[in-house]
Amino acid sequence: MSDYLIQNRDPYFAAAQEDRSAPRTRITIPATLRFSGARGYQSVVHDLSLSGFCAAAVNRxxxxxxxxxxxxxLEAxxxxxxWWDNSLVGCAFEQLLSPIVHDNILTRWRGEPVYRNL
Incomplete structure (x- = not known):
């Protein structure tokens, strides 16, 4: 059985995938995505958090x-x-985004201010 099938049948694995380190915000941001050893291409970020993002990625x-x-x-x-599933890729940033940078991105692309609960 493939790892993909094992992971999707394992309820613990599915629950762990939803245990995020930071809240995700659904958004649409044009971006460039480049994978190691490949050329960059235009993509769209569909959600963003301090710890990662989900974007369009046609190839597995x-x-x-x-x-x-x-x-x-911003710099790269x-x-x-x-993970990769059905033309979407989920990635974790090597270093967490600064909350200030994260909030500025959301404000720019959502057009409304972001307020944090402290």
Whole structure:
């Protein structure tokens, strides 16, 4: 049986995938995505958190692959692929985004201020 089938039939694995280290915000941001050993291409970020993102990735990308995400106005952010499913890739940033940078991105692309509970 493939690892994919084992992971999808294991309820503990599924629950662990939803145990996120930071809340995700659904958003649409044009970006450039480049995987190790490949050329960058235009993509769209579909959700963003302090710890990672989900973006469009037409070709299958294997977990553990290193990638770089470039958002408009920012330097490339290094991340690691955690999962790929149906043309979407989920990645964890090598270093957490600064909450200030994260909130500025959301404010710019959602058009409304972001307020944090302290």
């Amino acid at each position: 990308i294997h977990p553990g692959t290193v990638c770089w995400l470039t958002l408009p106005g 952010l290094q991340a690691e692929v955690i």
